[in-house]
Amino acid sequence: MLTILFDGIAYGMVLFILAVGLSVTLGLMNFINLAHGVFAMAGGYAGAMLVNRAGVPFLLALPLAFLAAALLGVLVERTLYVHVYRRSHLDQVLFTIGLVFMAVAAVDYFIGSSQQFIALPDFLRARLEILGGNIGAYRLFVVAVCAVIATLLQVGLSSSRFGARLRAAVDNGRVARGLGINVGRIFTATFAVGSGLAGLGGMLGAEFLGLDPSFPLKFLVYFLIVVTVGGTSSLTGPFLAAIILGIADVAGKYYLPGTGPFIIYAVMVVILIVRPYGLVARSEAR
Amino acid sequence: MSAAVEAGFAHFRRRAAWRPLEYAFWIAVVASLLVFPRRLSFINEVAILGLFVLSLDLILGFAGIVSLGHVAFFGVGAYAAALFGLAVFADPLVGVLVGGATAALVGFASSFLILRGSDLTRLMITLGVASLLYELANRLSWTGGANGLNLAPDPVFGIWSFDLFGRTAAIASLAVLFLLFLLARRIVHSPFGLSLRAVTENRLRAGAIGIPTHRRLVAIYTVSAAYAGIAGALLAETTQFVSLDLLAFHRSADALVVLVLGGAGTLYGGLVGAIVFRVLQDVVSDLTPQYWEFWVGVVLVLVVLAGRERLARIPANLYRRLGLEGA
Numbered sequence: 001m002l003t004i005l006f007d008g009i010a011y012g013m014v015l016f017i018l019a020v021g022l023s024v025t026l027g028l029m030n031f032i033n034l035a036h037g038v039f040a041m042a043g044g045y046a047g048a049m050l051v052n053r054a055g056v057p058f059l060l061a062l063p064l065a066f067l068a069a070a071l072l073g074v075l076v077e078r079t080l081y082v083h084v085y086r087r088s089h090l091d092q093v094l095f096t097i098g099l100v101f102m103a104v105a106a107v108d109y110f111i112g113s114s115q116q117f118i119a120l121p122d123f124l125r126a127r128l129e130i131l132g133g134n135i136g137a138y139r140l141f142v143v144a145v146c147a148v149i150a151t152l153l154q155v156g157l158s159s160s161r162f163g164a165r166l167r168a169a170v171d172n173g174r175v176a177r178g179l180g181i182n183v184g185r186i187f188t189a190t191f192a193v194g195s196g197l198a199g200l201g202g203m204l205g206a207e208f209l210g211l212d213p214s215f216p217l218k219f220l221v222y223f224l225i226v227v228t229v230g231g232t233s234s235l236t237g238p239f240l241a242a243i244i245l246g247i248a249d250v251a252g253k254y255y256l257p258g259t260g261p262f263i264i265y266a267v268m269v270v271i272l273i274v275r276p277y278g279l280v281a282r283s284e285a286r
Numbered sequence: 287m288s289a290a291v292e293a294g295f296a297h298f299r300r301r302a303a304w305r306p307l308e309y310a311f312w313i314a315v316v317a318s319l320l321v322f323p324r325r326l327s328f329i330n331e332v333a334i335l336g337l338f339v340l341s342l343d344l345i346l347g348f349a350g351i352v353s354l355g356h357v358a359f360f361g362v363g364a365y366a367a368a369l370f371g372l373a374v375f376a377d378p379l380v381g382v383l384v385g386g387a388t389a390a391l392v393g394f395a396s397s398f399l400i401l402r403g404s405d406l407t408r409l410m411i412t413l414g415v416a417s418l419l420y421e422l423a424n425r426l427s428w429t430g431g432a433n434g435l436n437l438a439p440d441p442v443f444g445i446w447s448f449d450l451f452g453r454t455a456a457i458a459s460l461a462v463l464f465l466l467f468l469l470a471r472r473i474v475h476s477p478f479g480l481s482l483r484a485v486t487e488n489r490l491r492a493g494a495i496g497i498p499t500h501r502r503l504v505a506i507y508t509v510s511a512a513y514a515g516i517a518g519a520l521l522a523e524t525t526q527f528v529s530l531d532l533l534a535f536h537r538s539a540d541a542l543v544v545l546v547l548g549g550a551g552t553l554y555g556g557l558v559g560a561i562v563f564r565v566l567q568d569v570v571s572d573l574t575p576q577y578w579e580f581w582v583g584v585v586l587v588l589v590v591l592a593g594r595e596r597l598a599r600i601p602a603n604l605y606r607r608l609g610l611e612g613a
Contacts, residue, residue, distance in 0.1 A: 032406060083591055089405040090352050091590050094546060097539050098586025105580030217535060221417050228410045262425060265418040272411055273399055 010139040012246020013146035018201035019226035021194020034096040037216030038103040043069035043199015048116040069199020070192040077191045107213040116211040302475035327452030333459040339556035341513030347551035350486040355416030361533030363389040363515025364522040378439040378523040389515020397507035420533040434529030455524035
């Protein structure tokens, strides 16, 4: 029981890290980025390559995966996404789905369609007995890392200068620009961090989410659930949504193996019917 | 009746009139059956894709609803037809009608979900409903799960059985496509279709001049779901097999691609797009079988970068100039 709860929390934490970037681009910048999973996949694959082929230590590979995904994010944002920010939602959907298709096929072509495994160092492979529950050291590690990141994000967004500028840029881009804030650069930086976190999540989660070329499509729904169900007014909403989703998914797989993700989709549809703008909604007008 | 109203009616009647090239298009479609007797099952697939895209066009092109889960209705129609055929009555025509009716029911029920919220909520709900149905078909025992179901439909009208070469299949699908196209054409040019355009262009203003916007959207969504369901049922009956692939996400995405390439908001766009898409797919798949999706992605990205709305006017203007569409 405790094990399931803990696995669910670890799963939810990783989902949060994966999806938090999306909650900014999609929720705050109002840009429908269905290709978010591509950055997660990029980070995961970068991590797998570094650890398995180049022999880089796991702990060092994590920040490198973050960097790789963030760099890719900046590149894509500056060269491609800037052209579609102001387009209709249909354009954004088509554009980002196109990117997903390209990424899936490209990874398949260059690396192969088989599942990737990232070799864990020994000290993360142990299992610990805590409070009568059997908990993997790796899950503990994941929860710790994600908790630190979530705290940093919350503090950064609410009390740093950058966070204030970002919120200003999102709330009213024109006025923010008028006050001398470089909105474009803020968005690029945010996008980079979001993509980097997705990459980090992709590598952290490779152990229990799996990592293969279909990753961006397989988890697209999950990311979108976290963002839409959580709402976009704060980080708390997506965080809660991710944790609930993680626990529900793990518990569902354990107690009701016959239903699979069915319950999750059903819950999502119901929540969106009752609250079309998410659990923690900013305002109905957005 | 005043002269101005008379003139208005005359204008819309002229718009709705058949153009010479439309006759030519459908004659060419029928001729393709005779010209390519070895590719009849291919023609069948194109016809079904065309019908599916036509159904998406009804909501996206004519009602402005962006959907990522239109495949839900396609799959529901296919499974309903298959299950009905296995359990009750194996007549293919009845099967197709059952498929369409079931999809229409599901469409009607889910149409209320898409009336509220933003584009994003709509995307999520359509995608969510499609994923939900996919998982349902995967888990339930009576849908055959990942193995799918084999059907053995009776001959059409008790005379023409489905042969190996797809002769009956191609003719039946084209006939259904033609009939439903006629209906769609009628719908689009009817007062109902015109009011729908008003709703798409400005929902607030349309409501203000007395158009019941919600009811219009529910109606067109239901009709579109029925069309998609009939397309799915046709595929189930003619290939005599249903599987999870009929509910897979890539079908929704493909339909969007076809519609965008062919031109959304023009009835012939979906059909022309389906022909171009499937022929291209056939050619490219011969060269690089696995990586077809990559090229679909490239085309999507390029189309949007080049300005989809500007590009979309090219086929629309083309059809208009060629006389496929009312001016």
